[in-house]
Amino acid sequence: xxxxxxxxxxxxxxxxxxxxxxxxxxxxxxxxxxxxxxxxxxxxxxxxxxxxxxxxxxxxxxxxxxxxxxxxxxxxxxxxxxxxxxxxxxxxxxxxxxxxxxxxxxxxxxxxxxxxxxxxxxxxxxxxxxxxxxxxxxxxxxxxxxxxxxxxxxxxxxxxxxxxxxxxxxxxxxxxxxxxxxxxxxxxxxxxxxxxxxxxxxxxxxxxxxxxxxxxxxxxxxxxxxxxxxxxxxxxxxxxxxxxxxxxxxxxxxxxxxxxxxxxxxxxxxxxxxxxxxxxxxxxxxxxxxxxxxxxxxxxxxxxxxxxxxxxxxxxxxxxxxxxxxxxxxxxxxxxxxxxxxxxxxxxxxxxxxxxxxxxxxx
Amino acid sequence: xxxxxxxxxxxxxxxxxxxxxxxxxxxxxxxxxxxxxxxxxxxxxxxxxxxxxxxxxxxxxxxxxxxxxxxxxxxxxxxxxxxxxxxxxxxxxxxxxxxxxxxxxxxxxxxxxxxxxxxxxxxxxxxxxxxxxxxxxxxxxxxxxxxxxxxxxxxxxxxxxxxxxxxxxxxxxxxxxxxxxxxxxxxxxxxxxxxxxxxxxxxxxxxxxxxxxxxxxxxxxxxxxxxxxxxxxxxxxxxxxxxxxxxxxxxxxxxxxxxxxxxxxxxxxxxxxxxxxxxxxxxxxxxxxxxxx
Amino acid sequence: xxxxxxxxxxxxxxxxxxxxxxxxxxxxxxxxxxxxxxxxxxxxxxxxxxxxxxxxxxxxxxxxxxxxxxxxxxxxxxxxxxxxxxxxxxxxxxxxxxxxxxxxxxxxxxxxxxxxxxxxxxxxxxxxxxxxxxxxxxxxxxxxxxxxxxxxxxxxxxxxxxxxxxxxxxxxxxxxxxxxxxxxxxxxxxxxxxxxxxxxxxxxxxxxxxxxxxxxxxxxxxxxxxxxxxxxxxxxx
Ligand SMILES: Nc1ncnc2c1ncn2[C@@H]1O[C@H](COP(=O)(O)OP(=O)(O)O)[C@@H](O)[C@H]1O
Ligand SMILES: [Mg+2]
Numbered sequence: 001x002x003x004x005x006x007x008x009x010x011x012x013x014x015x016x017x018x019x020x021x022x023x024x025x026x027x028x029x030x031x032x033x034x035x036x037x038x039x040x041x042x043x044x045x046x047x048x049x050x051x052x053x054x055x056x057x058x059x060x061x062x063x064x065x066x067x068x069x070x071x072x073x074x075x076x077x078x079x080x081x082x083x084x085x086x087x088x089x090x091x092x093x094x095x096x097x098x099x100x101x102x103x104x105x106x107x108x109x110x111x112x113x114x115x116x117x118x119x120x121x122x123x124x125x126x127x128x129x130x131x132x133x134x135x136x137x138x139x140x141x142x143x144x145x146x147x148x149x150x151x152x153x154x155x156x157x158x159x160x161x162x163x164x165x166x167x168x169x170x171x172x173x174x175x176x177x178x179x180x181x182x183x184x185x186x187x188x189x190x191x192x193x194x195x196x197x198x199x200x201x202x203x204x205x206x207x208x209x210x211x212x213x214x215x216x217x218x219x220x221x222x223x224x225x226x227x228x229x230x231x232x233x234x235x236x237x238x239x240x241x242x243x244x245x246x247x248x249x250x251x252x253x254x255x256x257x258x259x260x261x262x263x264x265x266x267x268x269x270x271x272x273x274x275x276x277x278x279x280x281x282x283x284x285x286x287x288x289x290x291x292x293x294x295x296x297x298x299x300x301x302x303x304x305x306x307x308x309x310x311x312x313x314x315x316x317x318x319x320x321x322x323x324x325x326x327x328x329x330x331x332x333x334x335x336x337x338x339x340x341x342x343x344x345x346x347x348x349x350x351x352x353x354x355x356x357x358x359x360x361x362x363x
Numbered sequence: 364x365x366x367x368x369x370x371x372x373x374x375x376x377x378x379x380x381x382x383x384x385x386x387x388x389x390x391x392x393x394x395x396x397x398x399x400x401x402x403x404x405x406x407x408x409x410x411x412x413x414x415x416x417x418x419x420x421x422x423x424x425x426x427x428x429x430x431x432x433x434x435x436x437x438x439x440x441x442x443x444x445x446x447x448x449x450x451x452x453x454x455x456x457x458x459x460x461x462x463x464x465x466x467x468x469x470x471x472x473x474x475x476x477x478x479x480x481x482x483x484x485x486x487x488x489x490x491x492x493x494x495x496x497x498x499x500x501x502x503x504x505x506x507x508x509x510x511x512x513x514x515x516x517x518x519x520x521x522x523x524x525x526x527x528x529x530x531x532x533x534x535x536x537x538x539x540x541x542x543x544x545x546x547x548x549x550x551x552x553x554x555x556x557x558x559x560x561x562x563x564x565x566x567x568x569x570x571x572x573x574x575x576x577x578x579x580x581x582x583x584x585x586x587x588x589x590x591x592x593x594x595x596x597x598x599x600x601x602x603x604x605x606x607x608x609x610x611x612x613x614x615x616x617x618x619x620x621x622x623x624x625x626x627x628x629x630x631x632x633x634x635x636x637x638x639x640x641x642x643x644x645x646x647x648x649x650x651x652x653x654x655x656x
Numbered sequence: 657x658x659x660x661x662x663x664x665x666x667x668x669x670x671x672x673x674x675x676x677x678x679x680x681x682x683x684x685x686x687x688x689x690x691x692x693x694x695x696x697x698x699x700x701x702x703x704x705x706x707x708x709x710x711x712x713x714x715x716x717x718x719x720x721x722x723x724x725x726x727x728x729x730x731x732x733x734x735x736x737x738x739x740x741x742x743x744x745x746x747x748x749x750x751x752x753x754x755x756x757x758x759x760x761x762x763x764x765x766x767x768x769x770x771x772x773x774x775x776x777x778x779x780x781x782x783x784x785x786x787x788x789x790x791x792x793x794x795x796x797x798x799x800x801x802x803x804x805x806x807x808x809x810x811x812x813x814x815x816x817x818x819x820x821x822x823x824x825x826x827x828x829x830x831x832x833x834x835x836x837x838x839x840x841x842x843x844x845x846x847x848x849x850x851x852x853x854x855x856x857x858x859x860x861x862x863x864x865x866x867x868x869x870x871x872x873x874x875x876x877x878x879x880x881x882x883x884x885x886x887x888x889x890x891x892x893x
Binding site: 529540 | 707728729733740745746749753
């Protein structure tokens with residue numbers, strides 16, 4: 001047993017440490033911070049969904065906030081109108097959204113990458129007004145207020161036994177989110193390592209070649225849409241649970257952009273990318289909106305403008321800069337650093353030889 | 364009947380605004396096979412520039428062309444600074460960059476001008492005249508005339524000047540154009556500048572109606588998408604016809620379909636986009652199947 | 657005669673694959689020079705190197721000035737008209753618009769008008785089709801349009817990449833006659849890439865034969881035509 005652990009590659013160790021960290025640290029931080037980290041995990045799930053679609057299958061959705069809205073409202077409506085246990089609604093919301101995503105993926109097959117981006121963007125912009133309309137069901141502009149669940153007995157006693165303190169509702173919700181995130185990241189990891197993931201990447205890198213090697217293009221592209229929407233649906237349901245409230249304004253187009261920022265910053269087509277991207281995309285506006293007003297040297301009026309406009313400016317600038325300078329995001333940068341370090345350690349032994357150096361004469 | 368015609372006329376007026384923005388989209392699409400998601404925000408920022416000029420005492424009819432020139436310059440700068448480094452990147456990268464640009468410009472406008480909606484002057488009075496039994500406001504009429512003039516100017520520029528010829532050449536066949544001495548990269552800059560100026564017209568025309576604030580163009584860009592897609596995204600004429608059609612359709616749907624009303628008009632725009640893309644992806648005037656992926 | 661174009665030990669290629677391995681050639685001012693060779697020998701790549709379409713090392717001089725680091729646009733503006741493989745017709749535009757692109761950089765309006773008259777004398781069919789989309793032209797007519805457009809650029813040097821490709825022999829003959837006349841009466845120097853060696857050698861004074869990216873044979877056209885061994889092994893007739 002010990003042998004096996006020692007023999008494991010370093011990245012398994014890293015995963016173990018990260019998981020332990022996420023399991024352990026809510027016990028030492030405030031209940032409020034735990035709820036913030038729950039939100040970051042929710043974002044990570046949605047971004048992982050987007051990453052499967054964009055990073056692995058090469059289909060760009062600028063409207064994933066709409067799928068989150070669908071999941072959140074499914075969960076809220078089931079809990080509010082049908083008095084279901086809100087935790088039990090989470091898988092239902094995921095499956096329903098996944099199904100809708102799958103169906104959405106069928107007409108999407110006919111669209112070029114550009115048109116798909118355009119249509120999904122339009123969907124994201126229109127989503128809030130679509131939600132408002134069936135007001136009897138969705139609560140219209142007011143939305144739906146939900147009661148957040150208390151931790152069940154087994155969780156209470158386990159938590160009390162391990163930490164000696166009582167578990168709050170926010171901590172319980174955090175652990176639900178963590179549980180979902182772990183499962184879904186594990187699932188994604190398996191997905192991309194096996195046949196479906198290989199097929200999706202083949203399609204992304206060239207449909208003609210993929211078709212020639214026998215990949216079922218239509219099947220895998222719609223599957224990617226379905227899985228991606230499933231993730232967004234789960235994230236939406238968790239979002240309703242963690243916020244205790246859904247309304248049309250919770251799902252503006254900027255949510256979809258936030259998801260895209262997270263996916264791009266973390267690194268498309270990678271597994272740790274969405275987690276890193278989510279932490280960035282979630283905490284950046286929060287931290288900056290707290291930090292700026294706390295600085296006494298910044299005049300109040302400027303501070304309030306910065307608070308409002310800051311996230312958009314940063315998100316926009318980050319999207320542009322990352323796409324120009326580091327299209328593989330944080331993960332790509334880390335990987336590049338790792339390779340450079342390795343090469344330096346191994347010396348110049350395997351430098352390319354012989355070839356005529358390319359002349360800077362350009363096209 | 365009279366009420367109906369009135370709806371049609373104001374639909375045409377708003378459609379002219381959509382057409383201007385759609386034309387801006389078409390210009391950039393033709394130049395580089397890209398839908399510019401920042402077109403609306405560029406127009407919004409230009410409108411703020413016009414606002415700043417007018418509120419410093421410049422007359423409307425001087426501020427208007429000055430703004431267009433500044434917008435043109437801004438468009439060229441954006442192409443040089445943001446787009447050129449990634450000119451040959453995959454389309455996904457370019458789309459994400461224009462979306463980033465949209466977000467950035469939106470934030471910058473909020474940063475500089477705040478989020479409080481401001482009333483923007485119109486050059487035309489809100490009084491109406493009776494035209495064959497239909498009451499038309501000078502404002503609608505003015506919007507129609509100005510949009511018409513802009514579209515005409517763009518048409519003349521593209522079809523009847525050497526610059527327009529080289530612009531079109533560079534857009535369709537960059538390699539062959541280079542061999543004829545056309546400076547393709549600058550043509551892209553010019554295309555962005557032109558698109559920015561044309562888009563700015565839509566912002567200035569719509570601001571008196573919607574009130575000026577950073578999110579002003581968020582719905583207009585959806586209608587412009589619908590117009591461009593309906594017309595066939597590579598066709599300037601299509602953008603105009605598409606814009607007018609979308610304007611009238613949305614107006615009539617809002618007035619006569621109770622289910623749509625005021626708040627689902629935007630959904631009509633979305634519906635047009637989706638239906639056209641699925642049934643006839645090349646739109647009304649687009650050539651068949653020149654998919655650039 | 658002084659050389660208008662000189663290439664010296666030019667290496668060029670696409671990405672990692674190198675195609676030209678040290679090509680040197682010289683095109684005297686006012687002459688027609690043929691560049692021959694089998695398919696894939698590197699003829700097109702040589703022309704692309706001259707107008708900056710591929711990366712290259714070595715030196716290329718035009719009118720005594722090095723073309724190193726110059727963009728395609730600047731090379732072309734300097735007086736080289738390149739009719740590329742496939743003719744480079746802008747099929748979205750009309751015949752007239754294609755011609756206007758040829759002359760769009762010129763400021764000598766009067767001369768331009770005369771040149772248009774010349775062009776329509778050479779190719780009456782283009783005058784008839786002026787308003788039509790260039791995509792409606794036949795292959796031969798497209799080649800005529802490409803030549804006419806190159807002529808309207810008023811170049812000192814024309815690079816022609818297989819003007820005979822895919823055309824009926826009758827049309828090829830008349831096109832080559834016009835190339836000869838452009839060379840002689842307008843003193844335009846021509847570097848002619850051809851697979852059809854016989855007809856190219858008839859027109860040119862000098863010729864180079866490329867073989868896998870190197871000059872295998874060079875000499876006066878007549879001399880090459882006379883050598884049975886050269887004809888057999890390199891020119892295939
Ligand atoms: N765009 C390209 N990318 C990579 N290789 C190319 C490209 N164009 C030509 N080649 C290669 O360069 C070699 C020479 O091609 P080319 O110059 O077109 O020959 P020719 O014109 O004499 O037929 C060929 O082996 C061809 O495969
Ligand atoms: Mg060739």
